[in-house]
Amino acid sequence: MISKTVVFQCDEALQMKAVAVLIQKASTFRSSIYLMRSGRRANAKSLLGVMSLGIENGAEIEVTAEGEDQTEALDTLIQYLENPKS
Amino acid sequence: MPYSIVFLSEIIKTFDLEVIFSPGNLDQIRISVADVTRPGLQLAGYYDHFGPDRIQVIGNMEHAFLEKLSAESRRKRVTALFEKKIPCLILTRNHEAHKEIIVAAKKAGVPLLRTSQATSEFMSSLVKHLNVELAPRVSMHGVLVEVNGEGILILGESGVGKSETALEIVKRGHRLIADDQVEIRRVSETTLLGRAPDIIRHLIEIRGIGILDVKELFGVSSVKPQENIDFVINLELWDEKKTYDRLGIVDETTEILGLQVPSITIPVGPGRNLAIIVEAAAINYRVKKMGYNAARDLVGRVFPGPV
Numbered sequence: 001m002i003s004k005t006v007v008f009q010c011d012e013a014l015q016m017k018a019v020a021v022l023i024q025k026a027s028t029f030r031s032s033i034y035l036m037r038s039g040r041r042a043n044a045k046s047l048l049g050v051m052s053l054g055i056e057n058g059a060e061i062e063v064t065a066e067g068e069d070q071t072e073a074l075d076t077l078i079q080y081l082e083n084p085k086s
Numbered sequence: 087m088p089y090s091i092v093f094l095s096e097i098i099k100t101f102d103l104e105v106i107f108s109p110g111n112l113d114q115i116r117i118s119v120a121d122v123t124r125p126g127l128q129l130a131g132y133y134d135h136f137g138p139d140r141i142q143v144i145g146n147m148e149h150a151f152l153e154k155l156s157a158e159s160r161r162k163r164v165t166a167l168f169e170k171k172i173p174c175l176i177l178t179r180n181h182e183a184h185k186e187i188i189v190a191a192k193k194a195g196v197p198l199l200r201t202s203q204a205t206s207e208f209m210s211s212l213v214k215h216l217n218v219e220l221a222p223r224v225s226m227h228g229v230l231v232e233v234n235g236e237g238i239l240i241l242g243e244s245g246v247g248k249s250e251t252a253l254e255i256v257k258r259g260h261r262l263i264a265d266d267q268v269e270i271r272r273v274s275e276t277t278l279l280g281r282a283p284d285i286i287r288h289l290i291e292i293r294g295i296g297i298l299d300v301k302e303l304f305g306v307s308s309v310k311p312q313e314n315i316d317f318v319i320n321l322e323l324w325d326e327k328k329t330y331d332r333l334g335i336v337d338e339t340t341e342i343l344g345l346q347v348p349s350i351t352i353p354v355g356p357g358r359n360l361a362i363i364v365e366a367a368a369i370n371y372r373v374k375k376m377g378y379n380a381a382r383d384l385v386g387r388v389f390p391g392p393v
Contacts, residue, residue: 027245032243040225040283043244043266045244047291047297048265048267048286048297049227049266049267052225052266
C-alpha cells in the first residue's frame with residue numbers, strides 16, 4: 001500500500017466536474033484507491049463517497065492505493081488533483 | 087479518533103438550553119467525555135476523583151443544599167467548583183441561579199446554562215446524545231438499508247451492484263439509509279449506528295442514470311436518517327475456485343470498530359437477483375435470531391437422534 005498527500009487546486013466552477021473526472025480516472029485502475037480528508041475516508045471510485053468529503057479548492061487530500069497497479073494509480077491521481085485542468 | 091469532540095454551542099442548540107452567562111466562546115468550548123456529573127459531593131468539599139472535563143448539572147438536591155448554606159460558604163463552595171475549569175454548569179428545572187453562582191461563573195469564565203427539564207431525564211438524554219456524538223467512528227464504502235426492521239450493511243467492491251440492489255430493495259418497500267458512504271459509530275459495546283454523511287443523504291448513484299434523490303422519487307417512507315447495523319452482507323464477484331457456504335450453518339462475522347457483526351458472503355453472478363437474496367438473507371437472519379435455523383433443522387432430519 002502506498003500513499004501521498006496533495007493539495008487540491010481547482011476553480012470553484014470546475015469542482016463538480018473535476019470530481020466526476022477524478023472518479024473516472026480512479027475507476028480505470030484495478031487497485032483499491034481511497035481519499036482521506038480531515039479524518040474521513042472515501043473510496044475514490046465512488047461518486048457520492050468522494051462528494052461526501054466536501055473537497056474544495058485548497059483542501060489537503062491523502063491518496064492511498066493498494067493493488068497490482070498502485071504506483072500508476074497513485075501517480076495519475078496525484079497529478080490530476082494538483083492540476084485538474086490538464 | 088477524528089471528530090470525537092462536541093462543541094458546547096451544539097449541545098445548547100440540541101437541548102434548547104437557556105444561556106444565563108456566556109464567556110463569548112461557546113462555539114469553541116469542547117466536550118470530549120460523555121460522562122455528566124451532579125457535583126453534590128464537590129459542593130460539600132470533596133474533590134478526590136473529580137473529573138473536571140465533565141459537564142456539571144445542578145438539580146433539585148444540589149440547589150436545595152446550596153440554599154441551606156450561608157451566602158459566604160455558598161460563595162466559597164461554588165467558587166471552588168468553577169475554579170476546577172469545568173466546561174459548563176447547567177441548572178435544571180428552571181432553578182434560579184444564586185447570585186454567588188453567577189459571580190463565580192463570570193469570574194472563572196465558565197458558561198452558565200439552564201433547562202426546564204427534570205434532572206434525571208435531562209441527564210440521561212444528554213449522556214445518550216454525547217455517547218452517540220463522541221463514539222468511535224469510521225466511514226465505510228457500502229450501502230445501508232433497513233429490511234423488515236433489520237439494518238443491513240451491504241459491502242463490496244465498486245461496480246459489484248450495491249446501489250442497484252439498494253434501489254430495488256427500496257422499490258420492494260424497504261428503506262435506504264446511506265448509499266456509497268456509510269458513517270458508522272460504535273454507540274455502545276453492542277451497538278453500531280450507521281448514517282449517511284449530510285451532503286449525500288438520501289442520494290443514490292446508478293451508473294448510466296446518475297444521481298437520484300430517493301426521498302424525492304419514492305417519498306419519505308423510503309428513507310430513514312439512521313439505523314443500527316444488525317447484519318453485514320459482503321457481495322463479491324463469483325470466484326469459480328472458491329467454495330461458498332451452501333447450508334448456511336457456518337456463523338461468519340465481520341469486524342467493524344472492534345465489534346463482531348454477523349455476516350454472510352454472497353457471490354454475485356450473472357442473472358442473480360441480488361435484492362431478493364438480500365431480502366431473504368435479512369428475513370433468515372431474523373428467524374435465526376428468534377431461534378430457528380433451517381440448516382440445523384435439515385441436519386436434524388438427515389441425521390436423526392442425538393447429535
